[in-house]
Amino acid sequence: MKMNKNIHTFIGCDGEYEESKIIIFGAPFDGTTSYRPGTRFASSHIRNESYGIETYSPYLDMDLMDFKIYDGGDLELPFGSPKKVLKIIEDYTEKVIKDNKIPFMIGGEHLVTLGTVKAIAKTYPKLNIIHFDAHADLRDEYLGEELSHATVMRRCWEILGDNRIFQFGIRSGDRKEFLWGKDHVYTNKFDFKGIEILEEKLKDVPVYLTIDLDVLDPSEFPATGTPEAGGVSFKELLSVIYKLSNLNIVGLDIVELSPPYDISGISTALACKLVRELLLQICR
Amino acid sequence: MKMNKNIHTFIGCDGEYEESKIIIFGAPFDGTTSYRPGTRFASSHIRNESYGIETYSPYLDMDLMDFKIYDGGDLELPFGSPKKVLKIIEDYTEKVIKDNKIPFMIGGEHLVTLGTVKAIAKTYPKLNIIHFDAHADLRDEYLGEELSHATVMRRCWEILGDNRIFQFGIRSGDRKEFLWGKDHVYTNKFDFKGIEILEEKLKDVPVYLTIDLDVLDPSEFPATGTPEAGGVSFKELLSVIYKLSNLNIVGLDIVELSPPYDISGISTALACKLVRELLLQICR
Amino acid sequence: MKMNKNIHTFIGCDGEYEESKIIIFGAPFDGTTSYRPGTRFASSHIRNESYGIETYSPYLDMDLMDFKIYDGGDLELPFGSPKKVLKIIEDYTEKVIKDNKIPFMIGGEHLVTLGTVKAIAKTYPKLNIIHFDAHADLRDEYLGEELSHATVMRRCWEILGDNRIFQFGIRSGDRKEFLWGKDHVYTNKFDFKGIEILEEKLKDVPVYLTIDLDVLDPSEFPATGTPEAGGVSFKELLSVIYKLSNLNIVGLDIVELSPPYDISGISTALACKLVRELLLQICR
Amino acid sequence: MKMNKNIHTFIGCDGEYEESKIIIFGAPFDGTTSYRPGTRFASSHIRNESYGIETYSPYLDMDLMDFKIYDGGDLELPFGSPKKVLKIIEDYTEKVIKDNKIPFMIGGEHLVTLGTVKAIAKTYPKLNIIHFDAHADLRDEYLGEELSHATVMRRCWEILGDNRIFQFGIRSGDRKEFLWGKDHVYTNKFDFKGIEILEEKLKDVPVYLTIDLDVLDPSEFPATGTPEAGGVSFKELLSVIYKLSNLNIVGLDIVELSPPYDISGISTALACKLVRELLLQICR
Amino acid sequence: MKMNKNIHTFIGCDGEYEESKIIIFGAPFDGTTSYRPGTRFASSHIRNESYGIETYSPYLDMDLMDFKIYDGGDLELPFGSPKKVLKIIEDYTEKVIKDNKIPFMIGGEHLVTLGTVKAIAKTYPKLNIIHFDAHADLRDEYLGEELSHATVMRRCWEILGDNRIFQFGIRSGDRKEFLWGKDHVYTNKFDFKGIEILEEKLKDVPVYLTIDLDVLDPSEFPATGTPEAGGVSFKELLSVIYKLSNLNIVGLDIVELSPPYDISGISTALACKLVRELLLQICR
């Protein structure tokens, strides 16, 4: 009988750091959330509930058990200072990138994406972002703050420049965001129409994929801070992800699951399955 | 620093009464609800939660901030006497109609529609009703009562007469309702098929639009008294509403949101967005 | 294998009507509830959950299995007409009383008590009422209505006259209620202090016991329409009930459990145990 | 006034055993559930909530009131011993089958299906099974146990043999299940594609229909032990059921509703409606 | 019929600013909450639910209707910057204090108290604080941040100096807090023992009363960020408040109600009643 301290990872992801290609970590921060907070609990909740799904995917006919994936747990993040939070995320991501691995961050609110993007853009200056979301997140400031879940893609644009961000599923924002966006980012409202262009456009560049889970319809994914009716379905999201299989994804995240609003548990269960499919897709 | 008493309206609807074309008010009554009560809390709940949505609609490229809309709060309604309740609604609506404005009532249970229809039919004797609902609401009496959520469209018919009520989405009722309905109202079961006929049929007449939110599928709108599987989607509902843009809508309501059953909050969030789209659609 | 239709009673209460001394029935009505409705579901919910308790009481060392008790299920009550509801309750109670049995009604809101009291007072004109409640319920009218949960003890007083109602635990009401009450009923605010006087005062008269469960502290009994902090404990309530053992109780009820607010289930579990102790206490 | 003990059946199903063609009974067992338990409460919960739907189906234009259906309530099942549980189910089913009636079991977890199948296969050795589910349930053992919700179809196969089980909607399992299944059962992953073949294949044989409700998408049916995103819709399920109208269904069940996770109530409401449609479909 | 925009205040508190002695306002901020967020919704929730209580207090035999009290609604506070939040609170409070009125703030998390205390200490340099709480809140920094709910009383001490803060009910903290506290503040652990000393000690000085509602036992007040078993009861809290009637209270607050965790509603109902008693106590 071996007596080891309790190790707790996403199901099937108990590889050692050195041997793993993909590095999972949690970013439990929701300090700028303006409506319903709670996403700070998402990464640990996903880890817990992942034992309710299988490691095998009947979609891809692949199994997490056939790969080495590392789950480093959650970063320790302070509350009250978005700047410090982003620095911690950036430093961690930089280490992962330098070790030639793929960071897979589980938020938290969407602002955390700024930390990973900053780190990755240093090594990959040609980085492009695929952005699935219900919200444009293109405000220049929000309630007087520059660092906010509602400004995160604007901040990313400041790093990357024009025509590097490709948004899909957007169905909420203020008028100015949409106007500004027309000149600086590619935005497809409401759904994934036109997603095929990415195969061509992003053929030879490094890609970061950020999935704000509220891109999904609230019927399938109710547990998010700002549910927006009229979203895409899990089936649509899956089929789009499989379509991106030829891209060079160097980092990714899923954000905005808010467990306190997931009384039935279906949102977390969906997120777990999505994590599995994303992991396997990248391992392909 | 101005020290004003706290004013609380639907987001973006803080116009004065005199300057506003649309008049929002709540009718917090659920006294005849036979299954799960709670719709009495809907109007104040929608007002609260409306601050979670934007005033701008990316669907219509319009913004509530560009219009004057008045929100008069909730009517004070007694419990235990449907008659008195309907009289209060009728009087309020009459004032609004006489001032040449459009009443937008937020229920409450469906019976409250009888109050507005009664008032409006006095000024507009040619009134027709578009009725979206899971239930036919055509019973002559329910558990011995003539005034009931389950009889409301029958009572409206008594005011308007044959072929004035157009029902869509109906998927529950007793056999007699459906039989009676065949001779007196237009009923399309299950969905919005055939909705195009309204453009022709209602071209030159005043129209009242009553949306029982349980017409939506319970997956997207769980928080209602009697959820009925197999409903329409929010996307379908939206696209139908946009199709009605040429009609002369002189009054409207949404009813049957029951907040105590909206633990995840997605039903109220959907209702808020629907209110916004309806308001903008009428402002067009 | 006997193939009988499914019979569903409070645990241990499957006696036949004729052989039983106590007659349980439900009064699923909450039509005048002014705040949070839902008590209409209490009686059937209590029946369901009663299978989570034992039939044996370690408090009294007695067992429901040793007695014959009949559970007639729920009355069929219409919504929207308090008058009709009260008539149905009155008729049922009258039959029970005439058959020389003790009616045990499970509400529903508190107004239903008026139905049983009316019926019982015909046979027992000297009827007195013991009333445990957080609310005085002594208003003359409420929002314009004479028949309301907030007026029920005033209506009972009209039947019985002065000094026949003994209230305990009262901690909410408007000023007028308390003022009026001083001249017409006995009221002990907040707790059970002075309950001993009942043994003397009610020695030779028939007694009706009505327990509004919101007399209990919301910590122990959260699932009620209007929770009032600062209530009595279950232990206090039990010990008071045992003290009433010498009285001639000719009818009783418990009211105001609202199952939709009982997510944890502790309110219903408490109510079930209370029903058991009341039944055994009367059987003593 | 007749004083009968409270009878409690699924709405419209209060026929006597002898006169009824269909026999409803509950199997409240979830002892091998490996993730979220609670299905033990499904059958009584469905019975309660069935009073929220109508007896009339606008889909089929038929009414439960026109048929004799018997509801025998729930079997008494011990916890901790799957074997004894299955024996009790088997015995009950055998009686029903011998009386030339159709058993309609409401689970409980999926293991209970083994009890009915065992009993029916004795009388109908040519029995085939139509199996709607998110999970293959084809494991040979699960956590060391042979009797488990995760092995139930494997155990059924041991009774029936190859090519007798037709699975649809399967979207979760381990790799071995799918591999083994290829040689022994018909499996259609994800949806109902190809369901038409059943009309031909099962033309002349007795059929058992087992519906694990988690075949439905969690958005429409959240309250199940292991929600699996990407399921079929209620509308799809209904239309498939109507397609099976020519088959000789000699028994059926629905399993895996877990009421503790049905806070909004939409899962139970859907299940009630499904029971109604299944009953009417068989009565056709 | 007067057509005014919907005004929404705490029940019975619709006085004008100029005529009112007490000024209620909400501080909807929870940006440094380290465990379960949600207190941002408390003030608006309390306002809504206050209509479930009476304006009359049977404890004090006083009625809110007999006094002029003003409710200014919620301050508009940004997320992500505690400093800006505190400045807005400070400015508002300063205006109230200069107008010779008593500010009654409804949080929000406990950090907001620093804003009011800062403003009040300018006018009342001899200010003392009575502090009811489960937590000492005396850390010098928390996760690297100086502005935090866990440091708020330390920051207040920096303004006021030694022996000016009197804590009661404290039952959680780290060792260093308790050690530091011994030399600088008065701390009574677990309950209100010794509260009588305040009458003497605070006889001639201005007093600020801050009530972190988690001082209450979680059984009576479950809906708070960090529930701490073993707290005081509502009855104890009330009786202590009445004892403070001779003190010169120049400002007060209640903080840390977290509505998303108040499914049963008992926490908010208690908070409403507490607000009423506090208001009446000050009006005495």
Added chain:
Amino acid sequence: MKMNKNIHTFIGCDGEYEESKIIIFGAPFDGTTSYRPGTRFASSHIRNESYGIETYSPYLDMDLMDFKIYDGGDLELPFGSPKKVLKIIEDYTEKVIKDNKIPFMIGGEHLVTLGTVKAIAKTYPKLNIIHFDAHADLRDEYLGEELSHATVMRRCWEILGDNRIFQFGIRSGDRKEFLWGKDHVYTNKFDFKGIEILEEKLKDVPVYLTIDLDVLDPSEFPATGTPEAGGVSFKELLSVIYKLSNLNIVGLDIVELSPPYDISGISTALACKLVRELLLQICR
């Protein structure tokens, strides 16, 4: 930056096995639960939520950080076979006992106690049990099963013999249990009266302490399978535990937390604090 796999223990309990005196482990089994299941999730839930409490106890002025405690995580337990489950627990406990350490098991349902007691009684044949519980658990069999949460203390008695089990707080059971108990175990009904006798009676013997958390009142601890009104308070429980400080406790457990019913989270928070106090009490 060290890259270690995510380790997850009860807060402050990350000692290595060899250096630790106390060994925490979880027993996630609820297979014989007869009413509301869910305790299988307790141990992992307690581990998660423990980060909401402090490591320092103001009651004992001690800190978990000053001791070495090991948390081995959860045992892997099959469903459907209580025997196998008990064997796994027994084996694990035996290892711990042989290594001269104190096992601290977190259930699961109460049956798991049989596994530890069996193992410990081998090494300590003079073992006595202190048993806090709402239920006697003395049935000889339950629904035909000998291994059940309702029979566990009877099974323990078979191992230990007469007058070795000391029960407190018992307030539910069938008559036979109480009768049988009189001759074989010490039972104090309802509360902790007489607990002082243990100091004398158990002075020189090894003691196992088993705390069924439903001994607590449901107001403070709602999230348990069978809530029993009229229980003890957390304060009472704590003070009793401190009184046992001179006993030779060789093993202990807490059981019957059911997280799915802990929507507000107060039950788990209380359990975490209780675990801390128990750990520190033993470390004294």
